[in-house]
Amino acid sequence: MTHSSNLQRVVITGLSVVSPLGNTIVDLTKNVFAGISGIKRLDTPFVDQMDCKIAAQAQFKPEDHFTKHTYSMLDRTSQIALHTSIEAIKDANLTIDDNLKPRMGIYLGTGMGGAQSVEDGYIRLFKDGASRLKPFTVLMGMNNAAASAIALEHQLTGPNQTFSTACSSSAVAIGEASRLIRHGYADVMLAGGTEALLTFGSMKAWEALRTLAEEDANDIGASCKPFSADRTGLVLGEGAAMLVLESYEHATKRGAKIYAEIAGYGAANDCNHITQPSVDGQSATMQAALNDAGLSANTIQYINAHGTGTKLNDVTETNSIKKVFGSHAYELSVSSTKSMHGHLMGAAGALEAVITTLAVCSNKLPPTINLVHPDPECDLDYVPNVSKILPKLEYAMSNSFAFGGTGASLILKKLN
Amino acid sequence: MTINDKKTPSIDEVSHALAKMIADKMEIDIATIKPESNLQELGLDSLDTFDIIFSAEDYFKIKVPNDQVNITTLYDVAILVHQLILTQKS
Numbered sequence: 451m452t453h454s455s456n457l458q459r460v461v462i463t464g465l466s467v468v469s470p471l472g473n474t475i476v477d478l479t480k481n482v483f484a485g486i487s488g489i490k491r492l493d494t495p496f497v498d499q500m501d502c503k504i505a506a507q508a509q510f511k512p513e514d515h516f517t518k519h520t521y522s523m524l525d526r527t528s529q530i531a532l533h534t535s536i537e538a539i540k541d542a543n544l545t546i547d548d549n550l551k552p553r554m555g556i557y558l559g560t561g562m563g564g565a566q567s568v569e570d571g572y573i574r575l576f577k578d579g580a581s582r583l584k585p586f587t588v589l590m591g592m593n594n595a596a597a598s599a600i601a602l603e604h605q606l607t608g609p610n611q612t613f614s615t616a617c618s619s620s621a622v623a624i625g626e627a628s629r630l631i632r633h634g635y636a637d638v639m640l641a642g643g644t645e646a647l648l649t650f651g652s653m654k655a656w657e658a659l660r661t662l663a664e665e666d667a668n669d670i671g672a673s674c675k676p677f678s679a680d681r682t683g684l685v686l687g688e689g690a691a692m693l694v695l696e697s698y699e700h701a702t703k704r705g706a707k708i709y710a711e712i713a714g715y716g717a718a719n720d721c722n723h724i725t726q727p728s729v730d731g732q733s734a735t736m737q738a739a740l741n742d743a744g745l746s747a748n749t750i751q752y753i754n755a756h757g758t759g760t761k762l763n764d765v766t767e768t769n770s771i772k773k774v775f776g777s778h779a780y781e782l783s784v785s786s787t788k789s790m791h792g793h794l795m796g797a798a799g800a801l802e803a804v805i806t807t808l809a810v811c812s813n814k815l816p817p818t819i820n821l822v823h824p825d826p827e828c829d830l831d832y833v834p835n836v837s838k839i840l841p842k843l844e845y846a847m848s849n850s851f852a853f854g855g856t857g858a859s860l861i862l863k864k865l866n
Numbered sequence: 867m868t869i870n871d872k873k874t875p876s877i878d879e880v881s882h883a884l885a886k887m888i889a890d891k892m893e894i895d896i897a898t899i900k901p902e903s904n905l906q907e908l909g910l911d912s913l914d915t916f917d918i919i920f921s922a923e924d925y926f927k928i929k930v931p932n933d934q935v936n937i938t939t940l941y942d943v944a945i946l947v948h949q950l951i952l953t954q955k956s
Binding site for chain 1: 890891892893909913914916917920923929
């Protein structure tokens with residue numbers, strides 16, 4: 451399907467993050483293009499009980515932003531999401547009046563929702579032997595808690611949905627929100643993702659999957675090495691990222707600044723295996739986004755890869771890119787910013803969409819850091835270690851693939 | 867928070883402990899909370915009230931039956947909690 455006159459163009463007019471690379475767009479931009487790593491020694495009381503003692507944590511104190519009454523009823527997942535929603539709306543310079551409220555909604559992605567709140571409940575019941583749980587346990591743990599808090603805060607009476615497709619959750623949320631606007635069901639949407647699963651139970655569960663990176667002996671910050679021959683796995687991260695999506699008409703009418711256009715979104719399911727990705731599944735996802743945008747493959751100049759840093763993903767994604775883009779795969783650039791901000795799971799797609807938007811805006815490609823030993827099976831340009839200027843960067847793609855199989859690709863376009 | 871003396875608290879002591887919990891939760895001055903204060907007017911909704919009862923259960927080592935939450939004022943909670951302290955003290 452291509453754009454036609456009765457479909458709305460969808461543009462990005464606001465951005466906000468709480469991330470391992472900073473909690474403002476200014477800090478994120480500075481760090482991600484400078485190749486700074488947000489991966490550090492895990493700072494939690496349970497670190498000694500972990501085999502994996504590294505993570506990409508976000509520095510966020512709820513008391514700096516909310517009253518105790520507000521934050522004590524919200525899991526960390528919701529706190530950071532709510533904060534990014536407020537900041538994204540500010541960044542968009544958007545006034546939500548009574549006319550806009552029913553035409554504006556929130557689509558959010560999260561993998562594990564209020565993981566800490568659920569875990570706190572289990573500790574109380576099973577470890578402490580209590581007979582009762584906090585009355586807010588359900589409301590803090592449920593996956594749609596963050597989106598609900600956001601809709602309540604801003605009084606958004608338009609569509610409010612939460613997508614949970616593991617690591618592609620927020621890419622799906624952004625893509626589906628863009629379709630709502632494109633087809634006229636909303637004028638403005640908050641779209642993004644949130645994840646705060648650096649809890650004892652969640653991290654132990656991830657350890658058991660044996661996909662986590664080994665700590666780099668010389669430099670903890672260099673532990674995630676996507677596309678490098680010595681890569682050993684992914685590093686868990688936490689954070690939230692929010693975009694304000696708006697119809698081009700609505701944005702221009704109010705004189706909003708526009709970061710970029712969402713030109714296409716594709717989703718496909720990889721039915722290969724619960725965890726193992728396949729070239730068929732990943733390439734079908736990217737092709738679906740190209741078809742949605744009505745673009746030929748050779749228009750894409752940069753891909754923000756899923757690039758987890760696992761042996762299997764990175765070579766599969768490389769081969770999938772080659773399948774979709776043919777010889778053009780060797781002309782475009784690919785990078786994995788997870789090398790710096792870790793894997794934010796349900797928030798990964800949104801953070802990477804924000805970074806891809808910043809790339810399109812600045813004609814600059816963020817690097818894949820820690821790419822010191824090239825893997826012969828990963829032979830594309832991965833923007834190794836230092837960012838790269840790409841004049842006239844017009845089209846970029848952001849990939850998200852997931853355990854369970856749901857893949858999502860977004861195509862961002864510079865607005866001329 | 868747990869009560870650490872063996873003496874049964876008076877209703878005024880119960881009321882004061884509850885006022886402290888409310889002041890802490892709602893971030894309001896404890897001096898503004900009177901026994902006759904209407905909880906809704908203090909800013910507590912029904913969930914906040916359940917949360918205070920939950921805190922009181924932990925603090926006073928009691929169990930408030932699920933059906934006994936018909937409450938308007940701080941004093942209503944204090945009476946309920948005080949009675950349960952007396953009857954559930956073993």
